[in-house]
Amino acid sequence: MEETLIIYRPIGVIHSEHVVAEQTPIQPAYARGCRGQAEIFPEFAEGLRDLEGFSHLYLIYHLHRVEPSQMLVKPFLQNAIRGIFATRAPCRPNAIGLSILELLHREGNVLYLDGMDILDGTPLLDIKPYTAKFDFVKTTRNGWQDEVDEKEARKLGKRGCQK
Numbered sequence: 762m763e764e765t766l767i768i769y770r771p772i773g774v775i776h777s778e779h780v781v782a783e784q785t786p787i788q789p790a791y792a793r794g795c796r797g798q799a800e801i802f803p804e805f806a807e808g809l810r811d812l813e814g815f816s817h818l819y820l821i822y823h824l825h826r827v828e829p830s831q832m833l834v835k836p837f838l839q840n841a842i843r844g845i846f847a848t849r850a851p852c853r854p855n856a857i858g859l860s861i862l863e864l865l866h867r868e869g870n871v872l873y874l875d876g877m878d879i880l881d882g883t884p885l886l887d888i889k890p891y892t893a894k895f896d897f898v899k900t901t902r903n904g905w906q907d908e909v910d911e912k913e914a915r916k917l918g919k920r921g922c923q924k
């Protein structure tokens with residue numbers, strides 16, 4: 762198959778207090794109280810209309826400071842080797858990050874968000890509203906994560922976000 766190169770143009774930039782990858786929380790679930798902003802470039806600002814009705818947003822972004830990709834990784838929360846696609850590790854073939862953040866409020870083209878697990882200066886590719894109507898799944902299998910002690914995960918996963 763012919764290789765296709767896909768180019769995306771950022772719609773904005775993420776501002777957060779995180780500047781060191783190793784001190785950044787590993788997921789929004791462990792970053793409650795860690796706030797930041799998504800600044801949307803003026804040419805896309807009109808597209809923010811009606812967003813305030815949603816409590817949570819998916820941010821889709823380019824992990825611009827990521828290490829080269831690996832197919833097998835040791836997840837942060839477990840001492841075992843797993844396939845990259847069975848983890849949320851950043852060193853993926855396409856460096857796409859996905860976080861569900863709480864929308865606190867909007868001021869013009871700036872979204873104020875809680876639950877930041879994203880480095881400052883990260884290019885933002887897209888925003889989609891999280892809606893329980895489409896996205897909430899009541900019963901799930903959680904793979905190897907069911908082997909991880911949740912109390913320990915919360916303690917470790919917060920890293921620099923000690924709010």
Ligand SMILES: C[S@@+](CC[C@H](N)C(=O)[O-])C[C@H]1O[C@@H](n2cnc3c(N)ncnc32)[C@H](O)[C@@H]1O
Binds near residue numbers: 786787788851860878
């Ligand atoms: C485990 S990843 C999860 C990111 C996202 N919630 C996901 O599931 O795709 C979170 C880690 O990615 C790293 N990270 C965050 N922003 C990054 C960026 N712009 N470039 C490279 N690494 C980044 C930080 O070390 C952070 O702790």
